[in-house]
Amino acid sequence: MTQIVTAAVLLIGDEILSGRTQDTNLRTIAQFLAPLGVEVREARVVPDVHETIVATLNEMRARHNYVFTTGGIGPTHDDITADAVAAAFGRGVDVREDALAILRPYYAARGQEINDGRIRMARIPDGASLIVNPVSAAPGFQLGNVFVMAGVPSVMRGMLLDVAHRIEGGAVVHVRTVRANGVREGDIADPLGELAKAEPGASLGSYPFVRLAGKDIAYGTNLVARSRDKELVDRLAVALADIIRAQGGTPETDPVD
Amino acid sequence: MTQIVTAAVLLIGDEILSGRTQDTNLRTIAQFLAPLGVEVREARVVPDVHETIVATLNEMRARHNYVFTTGGIGPTHDDITADAVAAAFGRGVDVREDALAILRPYYAARGQEINDGRIRMARIPDGASLIVNPVSAAPGFQLGNVFVMAGVPSVMRGMLLDVAHRIEGGAVVHVRTVRANGVREGDIADPLGELAKAEPGASLGSYPFVRLAGKDIAYGTNLVARSRDKELVDRLAVALADIIRAQGGTPETDPVD
Numbered sequence: 001m002t003q004i005v006t007a008a009v010l011l012i013g014d015e016i017l018s019g020r021t022q023d024t025n026l027r028t029i030a031q032f033l034a035p036l037g038v039e040v041r042e043a044r045v046v047p048d049v050h051e052t053i054v055a056t057l058n059e060m061r062a063r064h065n066y067v068f069t070t071g072g073i074g075p076t077h078d079d080i081t082a083d084a085v086a087a088a089f090g091r092g093v094d095v096r097e098d099a100l101a102i103l104r105p106y107y108a109a110r111g112q113e114i115n116d117g118r119i120r121m122a123r124i125p126d127g128a129s130l131i132v133n134p135v136s137a138a139p140g141f142q143l144g145n146v147f148v149m150a151g152v153p154s155v156m157r158g159m160l161l162d163v164a165h166r167i168e169g170g171a172v173v174h175v176r177t178v179r180a181n182g183v184r185e186g187d188i189a190d191p192l193g194e195l196a197k198a199e200p201g202a203s204l205g206s207y208p209f210v211r212l213a214g215k216d217i218a219y220g221t222n223l224v225a226r227s228r229d230k231e232l233v234d235r236l237a238v239a240l241a242d243i244i245r246a247q248g249g250t251p252e253t254d255p256v257d
Numbered sequence: 258m259t260q261i262v263t264a265a266v267l268l269i270g271d272e273i274l275s276g277r278t279q280d281t282n283l284r285t286i287a288q289f290l291a292p293l294g295v296e297v298r299e300a301r302v303v304p305d306v307h308e309t310i311v312a313t314l315n316e317m318r319a320r321h322n323y324v325f326t327t328g329g330i331g332p333t334h335d336d337i338t339a340d341a342v343a344a345a346f347g348r349g350v351d352v353r354e355d356a357l358a359i360l361r362p363y364y365a366a367r368g369q370e371i372n373d374g375r376i377r378m379a380r381i382p383d384g385a386s387l388i389v390n391p392v393s394a395a396p397g398f399q400l401g402n403v404f405v406m407a408g409v410p411s412v413m414r415g416m417l418l419d420v421a422h423r424i425e426g427g428a429v430v431h432v433r434t435v436r437a438n439g440v441r442e443g444d445i446a447d448p449l450g451e452l453a454k455a456e457p458g459a460s461l462g463s464y465p466f467v468r469l470a471g472k473d474i475a476y477g478t479n480l481v482a483r484s485r486d487k488e489l490v491d492r493l494a495v496a497l498a499d500i501i502r503a504q505g506g507t508p509e510t511d512p513v514d
Contacts, residue, residue, distance in 0.1 A: 014462060017297045018432075019287030020481065021464070023280075026302070030276030040274045042309075043302040045283070048460075052299075075443040076463045077450035107443075117446020152465065175275075186332040186364075189374020193334035203305075205271055206333045207278070208409070224277070 004228075005170035007033055008060040009043040012053060012071040012081055013151055016045050025070045025149075025156050032160050037169025038066060048072060053084035061088070061146055066167065071151030073140065075117035082141070085148055086125035096124040099139055106137035132162040142166060171228040176237040176254065181220045183249035184208065188221065191243045195236070202227035202236055220249070261485075262427035264290055265317040266300040269310060269328035269338055270408055273302050282327045282406075282413050289417050294426025295323060305329060310341035318345070318403055323424065328408030330397065332374035339398070342405055343382035353381040356396055363394035389419040399423060428485040433494040433511065438477045440506030441465065445478065448500045452493070459484035459493055477506070 009029050015021040023045070030040045041064065046052045053072075060067045072081030086093035099122035107114045121138040124130065131140035131149065135158040140149040147166075149159045180188065185208040196204045205224040210217060223244070225236035241251035266286050272278040280302070287297045298321065303309045310329075317324045329338030343350035356379035364371045378395040381387065388397035388406065392415040397406040404423075406416045437445060442465040453461045462481040467474060480501070482493035498508035 014460065014483070015464060015481075016283070017287060017300060018430075018483070019284045019291060019297070022284050026273070027276045027279050030274060034276065040276075041304060043274060045300040047298060048462075074463070074465070075446040077446070077453045078460070078462055112441070112443065115443065115447055117450070118443040120446065121443075173275075184369070186369065186372065186375040186378075189332040189334070189377065190372055193374070196334045203271065203335070205305075205335055206331070207272060208331070224272070226271070226275070 003170035005038045005065045005168070006041045007038050007066040007068060008064045009040055010053075010056060010060060010067060010069040011043065011045040011151075012048065012069055013045075014047045014078075016071075017047055024153050025151070028153065028157060028160075029068050029070075032164075033066075033167070033169075034175075035172060036164065036167050037172045038167060039173055048078050048080060050080055050084050050087070053081065054088045057085060057088040057146065061144065065145060067146045069146065069148050070156050073121065073138070073148060073150055075120050075138075079120070081148060082123045082125060085128075085141075085143060085146060089125065089143055089146075091128075091143070092126045093123055094126075095119055095122045099124050099130060102130075102137055102139055131159050134158040134161065173226050173228055174230045174233045176225045176233045176240075178223045178225075178237055178240040178244065178254075179220060179252040180223055180240075180244040180247075181218070181250045181252060183220055183244055183247050185221045187247050187249075188223075188243055191246070192223065192240075195239055195243065199232065199236060201229055202232050204236070204240075260427035262295045262322045262425070263298045264295050264323040264325060265321045266297055267310075267313060267317060267324060267326040268300065268302045268408075269305065269326055270302075271304045271335075273328075274304055281410050282408070285410065285414060286325050286327075286417075289421075290323075290424070290426075291432075292429060293421065293424050294429045295424060296430055305335050305337060307337055307341050307344070310338065311345045314342060314345040314403065318401065322402060324403045326403065326405050327413050330378065330395070330405060330407055332377050332395075336377070338405060339380045339382060342385075342400060342403060346382065346400055346403075348385075348400070349383045350380055351383075352376055352379045356381050356387060359387075359394055359396055388416050391415040391418065430483050430485055431487045431490045433482045433490045433497075435480045435482075435494055435497040435501065435511075436477060436509040437480055437497075437501040437504075438475070438507045438509060440477055440501055440504050442478045444504050444506075445480075445500055448503070449480065449497075452496055452500065456489065456493060458486055459489050461493070461497075 128141040128143040135155045207222045210219045225233045244251040385398040385400040392412045464479045467476045482490045501508040
């Protein structure tokens, strides 16, 4: 039996819901987890509201093997994630010496004052282990199956370096994409649906595209087969190419991973 | 009393959770709704799973004035949104003549066959009103307080044109941004927190930035005041500029909206 390991992503911040900020962290996290054998099954964006973060986090951590949060661990008053995570776990939270020991030399070397705001970034829930921030020092942390990371994408990506070795993944989902050049989604919907019905062990997705290619318009559909069974997705890649040829299109299969 | 009107956004699709596709629809919807006086309070990404869509939609539509969904209304077997929305409302769903009347001439004019897959895009829940798709014909629909739109960003944006007139907004949230050039977030966290405490009628956010400016690195923090009280945000923009000057920074205030 193949083991299925799932994750949820919790994006914390008014700025994403207001449309001020375009999130890119969900995609980064999903792409980071896929080869580790962890599948992101849900994602939510919540505002900077204590009760909402606590309730959402408790739902997610009960339901999934891992939860990844981004945002709300900076120096300002609206950075309330550490306190909310502590509350969700029923733990205390305070300025911790191991976190301060990272911040003090960082700011000293730059001649920057370590004021109340910056000390706030050393607030870590009891029992949490720190996640190294190779970009701007202030650490993230792990508590149980929850990984708490920064919202700034470059800092979040840096923190993932200290997350990979903590993950026990399951069976990897294999993915093959076959590009149907010159074939519209609606042209292949029927045979694609029949194939999906015949092969319930895989999921088949179709994603149409239109783009300018020089002065011409290139259109087509990306057909994607996903399954934990590698032989099955390889077989489906061949079947998808056949469907495309039957519609007069030119299949283009991605290199085997 | 100012009326508060809230919305939730439900992004439907395996391809966003897998990291294949970068969502941009949440931001587009949030920016579309803000001037109408509708505040997005939560957003979720769910996979193409019937039960998950039904349960999430029912939670959201009970909790918010409006719900906006994107994705899952195309011609293929994995496009299950119309059926899930119908199930959430306990309504029937079938191919509808008014939707077919839009699709038939569209495909006929292009010499494209109207096969089972394309007919599938005319599946609309009983009692729903169609949302015009000015890009590729296949309509979205509105059922109660739920607006069901396409996932392809250009099509989704086109559909919003037929949504605006159906929205009864509340009090608009006013926003002023003051850019603190040359000031780090940690430098102003303390006075910013005091200001936030003194003015509970507004929310104050801070968003640090670093970028290349020619050969130099430009850094600073964007300070954002948000409130339904316009006079308050105007007053806060002045107070934020004062905080920045006190730290030796140069404030840059956006033009009044």
